[in-house]
Amino acid sequence: MRTATLNRLTPYIFLAPAVVIMALALLYPLGYMIYGSFRDWDPSQTLGETEFVGLSNYFYLWQDASFRESLAVTLKFAISVVSVEMVIGVGLALLLDRSLRGMSVLRTLFILPMMIAPVVVGLMWRYMYHPSVGIFNRTLESAGLGSVDWLGKHALLSVIIADIWQWTPFIFILSLAALQSLPRSALEAARIDGATGWQQIIHIKLPLMMPVLIVTCLLRLIDAFKVLEVILVMTEGGPGLSTEILALRISRTATEFRELGVAAAMSNYLLMLLLLLTVAMLAYNKFQEMRADRARRIAEEAV
Amino acid sequence: MSAQTEKQHPAFYALLVLLIMMSVGPIALMFINSFKLDVDIISGTSGLLFLPTIQNYETALCDVLPYELDHLDFCALKFGGAFINSLIIALVSTVLTLVIGCMAAYALVRFRFMGRDTVSGSTLMVRMVPPAVLLVPVFGLWNNEFCIDKASWLGSLIRDNFGGRGDVCLAGTHSGIILIYIAMNLPFVIWILQSFIVQVPRQLEEAARMDGAGPFQVFFKVVLPLIKPGLAAAAIFTFRIAWNEYLLASALSDRDTKTVPILIVNNMSEFNVEWGVIMATGMLLAIPPIIFTLFASRQIITGMTAGAVKG
Numbered sequence: 001m002r003t004a005t006l007n008r009l010t011p012y013i014f015l016a017p018a019v020v021i022m023a024l025a026l027l028y029p030l031g032y033m034i035y036g037s038f039r040d041w042d043p044s045q046t047l048g049e050t051e052f053v054g055l056s057n058y059f060y061l062w063q064d065a066s067f068r069e070s071l072a073v074t075l076k077f078a079i080s081v082v083s084v085e086m087v088i089g090v091g092l093a094l095l096l097d098r099s100l101r102g103m104s105v106l107r108t109l110f111i112l113p114m115m116i117a118p119v120v121v122g123l124m125w126r127y128m129y130h131p132s133v134g135i136f137n138r139t140l141e142s143a144g145l146g147s148v149d150w151l152g153k154h155a156l157l158s159v160i161i162a163d164i165w166q167w168t169p170f171i172f173i174l175s176l177a178a179l180q181s182l183p184r185s186a187l188e189a190a191r192i193d194g195a196t197g198w199q200q201i202i203h204i205k206l207p208l209m210m211p212v213l214i215v216t217c218l219l220r221l222i223d224a225f226k227v228l229e230v231i232l233v234m235t236e237g238g239p240g241l242s243t244e245i246l247a248l249r250i251s252r253t254a255t256e257f258r259e260l261g262v263a264a265a266m267s268n269y270l271l272m273l274l275l276l277l278t279v280a281m282l283a284y285n286k287f288q289e290m291r292a293d294r295a296r297r298i299a300e301e302a303v
Numbered sequence: 304m305s306a307q308t309e310k311q312h313p314a315f316y317a318l319l320v321l322l323i324m325m326s327v328g329p330i331a332l333m334f335i336n337s338f339k340l341d342v343d344i345i346s347g348t349s350g351l352l353f354l355p356t357i358q359n360y361e362t363a364l365c366d367v368l369p370y371e372l373d374h375l376d377f378c379a380l381k382f383g384g385a386f387i388n389s390l391i392i393a394l395v396s397t398v399l400t401l402v403i404g405c406m407a408a409y410a411l412v413r414f415r416f417m418g419r420d421t422v423s424g425s426t427l428m429v430r431m432v433p434p435a436v437l438l439v440p441v442f443g444l445w446n447n448e449f450c451i452d453k454a455s456w457l458g459s460l461i462r463d464n465f466g467g468r469g470d471v472c473l474a475g476t477h478s479g480i481i482l483i484y485i486a487m488n489l490p491f492v493i494w495i496l497q498s499f500i501v502q503v504p505r506q507l508e509e510a511a512r513m514d515g516a517g518p519f520q521v522f523f524k525v526v527l528p529l530i531k532p533g534l535a536a537a538a539i540f541t542f543r544i545a546w547n548e549y550l551l552a553s554a555l556s557d558r559d560t561k562t563v564p565i566l567i568v569n570n571m572s573e574f575n576v577e578w579g580v581i582m583a584t585g586m587l588l589a590i591p592p593i594i595f596t597l598f599a600s601r602q603i604i605t606g607m608t609a610g611a612v613k614g
Binding site for chain 1: 333578
């Protein structure tokens with residue numbers, strides 16, 4: 001009898017710790033944040049002592065020029081980073097999809113930038129961009145081309161370049177995996193029919209890779225909105241607001257300006273933006289599955 | 304495509320070399336600079352013509368070295384202690400995440416609670432949440448709500464044994480940081496382990512149960528050894544996040560629980576950066592992930608591609 005009860009309870013015992021931790025440290029904080037975004041909240045107060053202010057934090061942000069600036073910077077950063085990375089990453093994958101002896105070594109070296117702490121990545125690039133000490137300006141100067149004000153005038157571009165360095169390999173590896181799991185028969189058939197390399201890429205490889213590419217693109221887009229440490233170390237959001245992305249602005253509003261309510265409202269805006277992307281991705285996945293199902297059913301009926 | 308290596312165009316190899324230089328170059332540059340004195344870095348005696356020194360590493364680790372340093376009269380940067388904090392936080396959160404995640408994944412697969420769709424959906428939802436969004440609520444909760452009253456039995460016990468004033472709160476402790484890291488990593492770990500547990504044949508477990516093993520024994524003696532590759536991938540990803548994370552740790556830690564990324568950021572924002580020392584610290588912070596990458600790149604790639612590429 002006792003073992004029977006134990007057996008019946010096992011799944012719940014196994015699940016309990018995970019459920020408790022997720023509820024306590026993730027769901028509750030998120031709810032707490034949404035609740036806090038409707039309040040005038042100072043770090044010295046507990047949430048219970050704060051005053052209810054309705055949607056005014058949200059309205060305030062909407063009229064705040066620096067919030068809008070920061071939103072624009074975030075969108076500019078995310079979109080340019082993802083589009084450049086997609087082009088380079090997919091291009092490299094198409095180029096390097098051959099039987100090479102050192103391919104696994106190559107892939108190992110490519111994932112290094114992703115594994116290293118973002119703080120360290122920011123540190124390396126800040127050094128390389130340094131106006132007088134950095135390697136870029138030194139090389140330019142010794143070639144007689146004059147120096148570039150990397151983290152000053154071209155701060156956003158410099159930050160974008162650093163992110164491209166770090167994350168292009170992610171797209172490269174995912175698209176390479178997609179390429180290598182393509183059905184060989186389609187490629188063989190195309191080759192026998194005399195398709196050139198370009199024709200194979202445009203008419204066969206890319207369309208077949210499309211589902212993976214879209215998921216990769218959305219994943220990367222979601223991650224691009226989360227970038228914080230690299231930019232924090234490189235520019236601290238400056239000069240001015242030119243590289244102050246939303247994540248950075250949230251942390252500054254909370255720690256420097258000490259307005260937790262506003263920071264919470266801003267977090268909510270960011271979360272809604274990301275939710276939109278995630279839902280788009282899930283919907284796309286569902287849509288793909290449905291289409292695959294229908295195709296299979298039609299094929300079965302034909303048989 | 305056939306297995307034998309094809310003859311490639313020379314330009315192709317040139318491109319490969321260029322790519323490798325681009326991806327490893329900045330890391331190598333930091334590695335070289337961490338052995339240079341600041342004078343050499345700034346004066347720009349470029350290339351490899353310098354006298355390598357481990358002085359930067361000594362300065363960084365001055366609070367844990369057993370001997371006195373001649374070039375330093377005061378140990379200002381306490382990186383050694385921060386390394387120990389980082390290690391404790393990263394290791395403990397990795398182990399706990401794996402244990403809890405493993406149990407949950409097993410229950411989800413074998414007892415058919417929720418479909419895989421639900422789990423992958425929630426994994427994605429959590430992946431979507433930026434640490435910056437968690438900053439405000441976690442700061443508030445860990446400081447104000449997740450506290451034990453110092454007048455209560457447990458609170459006074461902790462205060463008597465470990466000292467300190469005020470209520471006993473999660474903020475400023477290792478456990479506070481560990482808790483949020485576990486929560487951030489759990490969905491991904493559950494999700495990746497699920498895909499490995501599904502592949503363990505049911506008959507194997509039933510055979511063990513026939514032989515009289517209880518559910519816990521089946522889990523620990525039969526299932527766990529079979530999903531080692533999945534565990535490795537999950538462990539690397541969890542460790543990497545816990546080891547590298549800056550924002551939440553900086554909000555939750557106090558003077559004694561600072562991790563290495565926090566110290567690096569704090570020492571960067573000052574006007575006069577000591578490049579040599581900071582790069583040595585960066586190198587030390589980068590070494591564990593680099594080692595993992597070199598020895599377990601296959602598992603990392605499995606973990607990375609698991610989401611987007613099926614099959």
